[in-house]
Amino acid sequence: MIDLKNLTIEKAHESLKRGDYSVSDLVDAYLEVIKKGNPDINAYIEIFDDLKEQIKIAEKMRKEGKATLMTGIPTAIKDNMLVDSHIASAGSNILKNYKATYDAFVIKQLKSAGAILLGRTNMDEFAMGSSTETSAYGNTKNPLDVNRVPGGSSGGSVAAVAMNGALVSLGSDTGGSIRQPASFTGLVGLKPTYGAVSRSGIIAMASSLDQVGSIGKTVRDAEILFEAINGYDELDSTSVPKEKRIKPSPMRKRIGIPKEFLKSKGIDKSVLENFEESCQKLEKIGYELVDISLPLIKYSLAVYYIIMPAEVSSNLARYDGMRYGLSVEASKLYDVYAKTRGAGFGREVRRRILLGTYILSHGYYDAYYNTAVKSRSAITAELNSVFSSVDAIITPTSPSLPFKFNEKIKDPLAMYMSDLFTVPVNIAGIPAMSIPSGKTKDGLPFGLHIMAPAFREDILFAIGKDFEKLV
Amino acid sequence: MQLDDIKKLATLARIDMSESEIMEIAKDFDAILSYVGQVKEATKSISARKDLAEEFSLFNVMRDDAVTNKEGAYSEKIIKEMPDTQDGFLKVKQIL
Secondary structure (H helix, E strand, O other), X not given: OOOHHHOOHHHHHHHHHHOOOOHHHHHHHHHXXXXXXXXXXXXXXXXXXOHHHHHHHHHHHHHOOOOOOOOOOEEEEEOOEOOOOOEOOOOOHHHOOOEOOOOOHHHHHHHHOOOEEEEEEOOOHHHOOOOOOOOOOOOOOEOOEOOEOOOOOOHHHHHHHHOOOOOEEEEEEOOOOOHHHHHHOOOEEEEOOOOOOOOOOEOOOOOOOOEXXXXXXXXXXXXXXXXXXXXXXXXXXXXXXXXXXOOOOXXXXXXXXXXXXXXXXXXXXXXXXXXXXXXXXXXXXXXXEEEOOXXXXXXXXXXXXXHHHHHHHHHHHHOOOOOOOOOOOOOOHHHHHHHHHHHHOOHHHHHHHHHHHHHOOOOOOHHHHHHHHHHHHHHHHHHXXXXXXXXXXXXXXXXXXXXXXXXXXOOHHHHHHHHOOOHHHHHHOOOEEEEEEEEOOOOOEEEEEEEOOOOOHHXXXXXHHHHHOOO | OOHHHHHHHHHHOOOOOOHHHHHHHHHHHHHHHHHHOHHHHHHHHHHOOOOOOOOOOOOOOOOOXXXXXXXXXXXXXXXXXXXXXXOOEEOOOOOO
């Protein structure tokens, strides 16, 4: 029996190297858990049918001494990433039978590292949601408490790891979609710097905000997976060449706390108490905590819910029933479009497309979109100026504990508030990570959210590893 | 928001929607738009801040418009995804 609960990438790598077990044994152990757990948890929409071929490649790399840390590591893939010849549906009916015709950049990277792609995980439709309840493929349950949501939109990716149905997983994060679910399931979730990881082959939601990142049980696991997908790619014009990225410099061990921002409405008392404890822990191990002032950060959520739907409405125009995906028969061309999109998109996606259409329409464009773009650049400048005096900024990851099914799905604004602490990071394009920071007496997890300057993921890993030892 | 406004948006966005959903969306929109309306307030705070240098780091990234794959390398797979084809062409409804 392989102890999957305490397994890390490095431990698995050592065991595979020593020959304690083979890649095939390791994959079988995960498949066994998935077979038992997935019918209830619904982390995976599909387990890939080519695992045998993948295992063969990984075993060969191991035998020939060409193994990297990721070789043979069972990894779960969010359903919005293209894997050649496999369905990629983005949790939507409109792409129910769509088969990818090429590999996403991140998939190419993982394949060349010999990672095992176990299958595709459930998600909020087109990544629009914070609970995975907007998926066309049913709810995903939180493995820590099956009456509660796993967060979203990468709910399937975190549930897969939390139920020990994958060692690590890939998620995507447009406003918190890796970090909030990681927090809800007691995992580590990294949203890298905008431009660090190519989005070529990722089904777009809001292109100026989307980023692919890693999910794991430990900071080191999230770091290893990130290193495997991190890199320049000319097929994503926002990808930043390595030589143009900021180089690491020594830490001052000084962390900023945005005191005013933490007084926002709607934050659970228990979340703030846990955050206070986390601060004390960091001080104990030698970090200096300083109050910082970020008067504009409170506008981030409003800015986000203008820019994001605007980009959504334009990105999702491509799903028209013509070239791929669902196509509903009608006698006139316009009716094919409207019927396909009416039947193929779920309620939340329809709502956001309409909102974006409104925001970008003549007469409202200046009042909403242009104002939001200006505010975005001011919020970014404000955050960057604070980083001249601190290494990182911390807040809780989510304003609430994992909530119950149907608690927020009927009230879009309440659901949108879930993104309060995570959204500023996407607005500014900086990296951030959620790490577990303890549990309630009922076993519900809290998350600590760490933000760092652009391309300083190393700071997140350093603080994360220090903090991890204390929890 | 008036129901007719939402209907017009649905037509522009090419999405068939039921009357009941249109009514629901009209209600949601009022709440969402009043929340995001905060950005107008943000503009005031921003213009009062002289310390924030404007960050315009956006520029275009171009690459050569060159063919990088063998001709027809993806054709079969892509055509297979099309709802309707004829002789290797995508078939759509009459436009005019």
